[in-house]
Amino acid sequence: MAHLIGKRRSDRNKGGALDNDAPERHFDLTIGGEACLSRAIDDEAAEDPVLTDYLSRAWLELTSSSPTPVPRCPHCDGLRVRSRQFGGPKKQLPGYFCHACRRSFNRLTGTPFARLRNQAKVGGLIPLLSRQTTLTRVTERVGMSYEGILSWLLAFRRYVLEIDPSGAWEARIRLGMHALPHAQCVRCGFEGGFFSGGFDAQRRRRIRCPQCGRHRLLDVTQREGQALEAVVVRDSIVPAVRRRRKHHPDMAMPPVQRAARVDDAAPNLAARSSRKLDDVLVPMRRLPRGAVQRCEDIELSVFLLAQIDKALSLDPTPVSCPWCGGDRTSYHPYRRPSGLPGFRCQSCLVYFTRVSNTPLLLPRAREHARQFATMLGWRERFDAAASELNVGHKVVRRWVRAWRQWLILLDPSGEMEARVRLGVPPLPQRQKV
Known part of the structure; x- marks a missing residue:
């Protein structure tokens, strides 16, 4: 059995030597194929019982039903805290109230586990955190979605780093990682992670250079002293942080043991700064009193039909x-x-x-888009357009609002949106004195 020790790039000093005091993440090179991955999740020998016991105790303390000991307030770090029972059968965790900041909380408040779902399934996930397998197989074992496993894995690694900043316990977590032996190619000079090269006739494991394809025996690198280091080429914490940064752009990458020849951090993600269609406020307008008119607004129709053709285009050119x-x-x-x-x-x-962030997202909206665009200039009620399109009154009301919001996004001046008259109520009639 060949064991590898994963090192991160920051563990290398200027001379290229490794810091022996840094935490080490061990991998078993024999785990790699489908059968081996299945063994890695089903075989209890692949588990780190010390880490499982450590995390199980920490999790049981957080989710204990006993109201004592009373924790500090996670909001203000105050000590004037009393136990507080919440109503409802689903409130299983004991609650607390801080008299200093007058806020309620429980033991999970302020931890990476706050607001995460499927807490009842965490007991089956903890023994798998130290096993060298993929998240897809863990989803089948635990009965949780891939995104849920990813969120819980990120939460556990962040929590372990909080209670143990040295990283020694976090380095024992191997779930969702893929490591390759680190070596240097004598042909092309490439230094980094080598792919698996199968076995030779004597059943000795070989590795392959990813740059020139040259094979060599893993035993040779062991004699050269190069097999003590590995390269983590895939770490599931990176996509987990990327997913969180979509909604929390300021989230930092935890200082975990990661790959030596890949980027040290996830790329700086742009925040979703564009206005969502549902967030656009529609102005309250009223039309002067007058007779019903089913006259098309030519300028509005031309503008919208051009936008519809652009949105429904089959051109693969990126936008x-x-x-x-x-x-x-x-x-x-x-x-x-x-x-x-x-x-x-x-x-x-x-x-x-x-059609993303437009009223054309649904199939029925796209089907009636061109005909409906010519009706927006009508001086009519919603029922008239609903009868023409053979749809419900509420559907037309919802469409008109979405199209008015889209017009505001397309023309921030509001000139085009002001041309919409369908469903806009008239001014109230003056009462005679």
Whole structure:
């Protein structure tokens, strides 16, 4: 059995030597194939019982049903705290009230576990944190979604670093990581993680240079003293932090043991600064009293039909991101039910189409879009358009609001939105004195 020790880039000094005092993350090189990954999750020998006991005790203390001992306030660090029982059958954790800041909390408040769901399944996840396997297999074992496992893994690694800043306990977590043996190629000079190269005739393990493809025996690198270091080429904490940064751009990357030849941090993600369609406020307007008119507003129709043709275009040329406004976008060749081309933003890591953040997101809205655009200039009630389109009254009301919001996004001056008359109520009639 070949064991590897993963080192991060910051563990290297200027001379290239390793700091022996830094925490080390050990990997088993024999775990790699499908059968081995299955063994890694089912075999109890692959588990670190010391880490499991350590995390189980910490988790039981946080989720204990006993109201004592009373913790400090996580908001103001105050000691004037009393126990407080919450109503309802789902409130299993004891609650507390701080007299200093007058705020309520429980033991999970202020920890990375706050607001995370599926707390009842954490007991089955803790023994798997030290096992060298993939998150996909853990989802089948624990019965939790991939995103949920990712959130809990990030929370545990952040929590362990909080209670043990040295990183010794965090270095025992191997779930969601993939390590390669670190060596230097004698042919091309490449230094870093080598791929698995299978076995030779004597069943000795080989490794392969990713740059020139040259194979060599792992035993040779062990004799050269190079097998004491590994490169973590994939760490699930990186996509976990990326997902959180979509909604919390200021979230920092935890100082965990990570790869030596990959980026030390996730890229700086752009915040979703563009206005969402649902967040646009529609002005309250009233029309002068007059007769009902089913006259199309030609200028409004021409403007909207051009925007509809642009949104429903099948051109795979990348467009700007509708969420962050960035231009670092690329075509994503994934067939969608709508048949519209999709794109991916490299700035905020979101997938989108041209109908994202528009009223054309749903199939029925796209079906009636061109006809409905010509009705927005009508001086009529919602029922008239609903009868023409053979849809419900509430559907037309919802569409009119969404289209008015879209017009404000397209024309911030409000000139085009002011041309919409469908469903706009008239001025109240003056009462005779």
